[in-house]
Amino acid sequence: MTAPNSLTVFLSPAERAALGTGARAHAPRSSHGFFEAGRERFDPVEVIEGQSATRVPELVPIRYGRMLESPFRFYRGAASIMAADLGAVPNTGLRVQLCGDAHLLNFRLLASPERHLVFDINDFDETLPGPFEWDVKRLATSFAIAGRANGFSRKEQNVLVRTCARAYRERMREFAGMRTLDVWYAQDDADHLRALLASSMDKKARRRTARATAQARTRTHLQAFAKLTRSTPEGRRIAADPPLITPLRDLLADTTDNQQEKELQAVLEGYARTLPSERRHLLRHFRLVDMARKVVGVGSVGTRCWIVLLLGRDDDDPLLLQAKEAQPSVLSAQTGGDRYDNQGRRVVSGQRLIQTTSDIFLGWTHVVGLDGNERDFYVRQLRDWKGIARPETMDPGLLGLFARLCGSSLARAHARSGDPIAIAAYLGSGNRFDRALTEFAQSYADQNERDFEALAAAVRSGRVTAENL
Structure with a gap:
């Protein structure tokens, strides 16, 4: 039997472990x-600018205002700064498909196409292949910073980081012993999460977990539809809330409705x-009726992000899509670039x-922006059973459980994308890597506070200029 790809080199498990x-x-x-x-470290404000x-x-200015709400909010918007720092130090060379911005708020409950709740990474704006430890360091540090924001003791912060690192290491060792297809099919659905954490949760934690699961199921496209749209004489349209939500009709007030419709249709067709x-067949059952620019997140503020409203059978049969501008990954300069001609x-x-x-509606496109410049976008549904963590409401025990979930996920x-045998062998069975990550997270949390002050x-x-909205 020949290899699936003539360039593929198959190593034995022992050889992979040796790597x-x-x-x-x-x-x-x-x-x-x-x-x-180092003394020659870059100016963090210059990187952000x-x-x-x-x-x-x-x-x-809205982006800067949001980043200045707290060191934790700053960290969310400072992926480019940390990428530059990580790229300046030696790495393992054990490559995976990185999330690129693996802070704790980018892990959440999501809806699978089969309408099951799963726990997974949610944000991929910065995804690119790179050393596995870059994601682990960013995730671990986010727990140290969140612990500081909550007023936890240094010891409690360290427990959060070690819990996250240990969960990553132990789960990777599990995958190292699994068959290839079993690794690919592995999934963290709601039932799996409850079983995983059952032995660690008290009654209060179990109630909060059940409540979070129930709330995630209510965060549907219909809820977003009711919140973001209104009835008009022309039919259902996106409600204006400038500068956070600005309908295209307001941005293009000097163009005709026919011109706007053609431009919107071109975006959708691409x-x-x-x-x-x-999926194209399914999409044809909906007609495009409105589009608006939306301010999202912290680090993403200022990128072009659009809400697209489509309607099916009638005005109560919506599909809401989010088209978000995709710029080069913050990791690109540290990894030698990427092979895609479209960032979406x-x-x-x-x-x-x-x-x-x-x-199921995940896709990409390339369009000419309102300013005449060409831009890449990726598209997905807006709010589909998304359960978002609120670390500021968690005590050390509950945030520790969340750290365990994130590290494992x-x-x-x-x-899925790297070599679990090689990574597990590098990490080993002891806690040396866990302890090292604890020291790193604290030292980088200190640097994050200095950058916040800068x-x-x-x-x-x-x-x-910063603006609070």
Whole structure:
């Protein structure tokens, strides 16, 4: 029997494990245990401003305002800063498809196409192949910063980080012993999560978990439809709430309705061509009626993000899509770039590789923007059974359970795209990597606070402008 690809080299499990342990020679596990910025470190505000240069100018102050709400919010928007820091130090060379922005709020409950709740990564704007530990470090550090925001003791913060790292390491060891297809089919559905955490949860935690699951099921496209649209003489339309939600009709007030309709249809047709044939058939049952620019997230503020309203049988049969601008990954400069000529396709390809079940309407397109510039976008449904964590409401025990879920889920994502045998061999069965990550997370949380203060100083001096909305 020939190999699926003539360039594929198949190694035995022992050879793959040897690659993992061999990586310790140039990147010892203890080397992950600290972060110290050199004297020649870049200006963090300059990095942020570099990203802002390609964004909608009037929205950039909103981004800075959101980042200055707290060090934790700053960290959410500072993936580009951390990518530059991680790229400057030796790495294991054990590559996976990285999420690229694996902070804890990018893990949540989602709906599978079979209408089951699953726990998975949700944001893939920065996805790109790279060393597995970059994602683990970003995730672990987010728990240290969240613990600080909640007023937890240093010991409690360290427990969160070790719990996350240990869950990743132990789950990866499980995948190392599994058959290839079993790794690919592995899924963290709601029942699996309850069984995983049952022995660790008290009654209060079980009630909160059940409530979070129930709430996620209510966050449907119909709820978003009721919140974001209104009835007009012309039919159902997206409600304006500028500058956070601005309908296209307001942005293009000097064009005719016919011109706007043609432009919207061109966007939809380009996107539809990236869907499988059966999904294109389903999409044809809906007609496009409205579109609006929406401000989203923290780090994404200022990128072009659109809500697209389509209607099926009647005005009570909606499909809401989100078309989000895809710019080059913040990891690109650290990994030598990527092979995609469309950044939307990069995001979609990475998401399909990492997630066990992706949105049925996930696709991409390339359009000419309102300013005449060509831009890439990826498209997905807006709000489909998404359960979002609220770490600020969690005590150390509950946030520790969430750290365990996130670490375990990240391992599953990495095992799909990387070599679980090599990674597990590198990590080993002891806690050396866990302890190293604890030291790294604390030192990088300190750096994050210094970078947060640098942005605050830039606002005070007038170098940049921040707006709270």
